[in-house]
Amino acid sequence: MGTRWALPLPEAVAALSAFAASTTRSVVPLTSPRPSKNASIPALARGETLKNKRGDLRGQAVETIGTGVALGAPVVQSVRTAIEFQDQTRDIAITGGFDEAEEKRLSYVMRGAALRWNQTQTEVAKGTGVLIAGGISSAKELAAYAPVMAKAATATRASMDDLGSVAIALNDNLGIGAAGLERSMNMLAFAGKSGQFELADMAKWLPQLTPQFAALGVTGERAVAEIGASLQIARRGAGTNDEAANNFKNFLSKITAPDSIKAFEKAGIDLKSSMKNLVNEGFSPAEAMIKILTVHLGKKAPAAAAQYGKALDLKDDQEKQIALARLDEAYKLGELFVDQQVLSFVRPALANQKDLGDIQTGSKDAADKGVLDEDWKKQNGQL
Template sequence: MASRLALSLVIGGAVASSVGAAFKTVENGIQKLEAKGNRAKVLKSTIGETIKLREEWKRAHDSGAAGADKLLRKLDSNLDALRKQGVEVGRLSREYQRLGREAKSADLQLKGHQQLQAGKASLKSNIGQAVVATGMAAVPTMISANYQAVIRDIAIKADIVNKPEERQLTRTVIDTAKDTGMSRNDVADLVNQLVGAGMELDKALSYAPVAAKFAIGQGSSGVDTASMIQALQQNAKINDPKVMQQALEAIAYQGQAGSFEASDMAKWFPQLLAGMEKNGITGLDAVTSLGSMLQVQMKTAGSSDEAANNFKNWMEKIGAGDVVKAYKDAGIDYQSSLNTGLQKGMNVIEASMALAMKYVEATDPAKAKKIEAAKAKIDKEVDPEKAKAALDALEKTLRTGDIFADMQVKAALTAYGQNRGLYEELKADSQKASGILDKNLAERRETSAQQWAETVQAADDAMRSIGDA
């Protein structure tokens, strides 16, 4: 009985120590979140006022009413102030929505931190009793056994049982868990999935830290993240850990620049990268093209699954017999035209989309002119409602028969036709993305939910150490 009590006290001390570490940054976190939320709210309010000012000035200017100059001076003053705060004044509507999300996120995190702080004293006073009640020797022993079972499973697959590499595997998994906030067993499961799919153990371990960083920072599951990394290696032919990190940075960047989130990309990339490979698109180009295209598809889709399926259907149509015939009937040599696009630096997906617009021009010149006029109007429009109306008009204009009769294929073309400029911008920017994974990981680990999870994980690892002993 005495030994059990001593063991429980050791566990209790380890857990209490972990709890103290988890809480030490809470007060600073509250102050930072208050400042962040207040700044976002002020900027959001200023943007709203600026949008209204722009509308009032335009009405006054167009009608020749008095006071237009005064409104213009105030508008310019607001725009200058917003520029100094890093706001993209050419995209006020998008910035307004972004800051709204940022303010809401800060408020939710702040509430969580306050609740965390309120529970601190109670948790510290009761944790010892809870551990004494439940922390008998069987608990840490079972935790240790479960973890060792996963490690041994990996070791068997990699043929390193009872070798120094097995001990190094254990050390790498534990270190990765501590560095990223992912649970120890989840890190081990991630590595196990990569090795189980045929990846060499040393390569899987080299990917583990960045994979865990992505999963926690982007809110993706370890299983989806591992599947995506497998696809990036097998289909996109990315084998260098540095390029793999660059690819994950690009995916994280795109997930925040649009509505198709990085966690959804982790879910869909394995399937869609296979289609990209089939069309000869690999490497970082496959990653940036696919991610940007999915963001563009979200502009006309109701969900990420619908957006992904629309694009999937488009890829499946490339080079199909009925498509080639339809182009031929319109006087267009499909393969030759695709090759021309490739020679201009496009990939097959981009060339197929551009060729589709050429098909519309050949079969209905009047419609093609309407499309170009509608796209120009959309690019210049700042009023969200008017832009939406213009988008709806373009969607109707693009409703052709023939090869675009399929609803999903038509939706894919419509989305690209409306947002070709956004696609090119996202692709170029994502190729240069850097530091997103570290930034998002740090932000995620500031949240109360993640801190609670890491507190539990720290206690669990303390008991694993005792169980090992």
């Protein structure tokens, strides 16, 4: 990962030059009078004046590193980090078409975010690079995103790459920009604490799920709360977080698919219209489906929910699958949901209706509660 804080590249080169030169002065008298390999170091120090010419400065820094490898590893690492960070910053500036002042300000903000929130400056730059590659090209917006992403990365152990993708997905699909990012992260962090599906894994899947919610007309913080809660409930019917997320993704893609519509028609249900009406009334896609199933099952609905809950709690996997298959046949859910991955989401959603609603409500309430701040303090031993 590199050092968490490093000097700007020109200063780092100068520091290494001075260190190497001082060490050389103490070593040279003990060696033969041949010209020293360190003879170019003063020239490197003078090369600070070329700090705006990345290629020249990189070449000088590499030469200095070659000289100083055996002399001071921490200083060498500082220079390497500075080189990488300046490269990243320059690439961001080129992509965004920033002038020199904007580039310097963004560089300052990213380095400050790394220091304040205990991230490496290269990781912060990496996340910022994801943003600009995704079309967020305002230097002012990037400067607003960087500190929140750095805090979230340290607090939740999510990668800056994934958080950058989340920020783009929220912006493009749900209409949540830089000003709303921390509120959304607080909401997802709350949902992540409500079970096994943590925010770091949610961050990997949000870019795939937000377009599906937008297609259903669900955006903003409502969508964030519903996604977080649904993923947590999906986990109760899956062996891993990725399996749970994939089950939920398939559920979203199949609820309006022709085969699903046809299967529900046979049961006398207009699935497309029913889902649309319920979602418009404020129910999440998962809640809407449960409402439809509750009406379909009638008086059997409470017993079905309870029995599915007991089956999902079975520890022996083979015993669990047998019990679930029997219930699918008894309540004819297998006839409605041909896709097994969809059914693997519907079962825990039916069995955990109250928790689904509670996590959504709790997530909305957590938006301005500083969940990230508390988690960051815990990660850094301040609580």
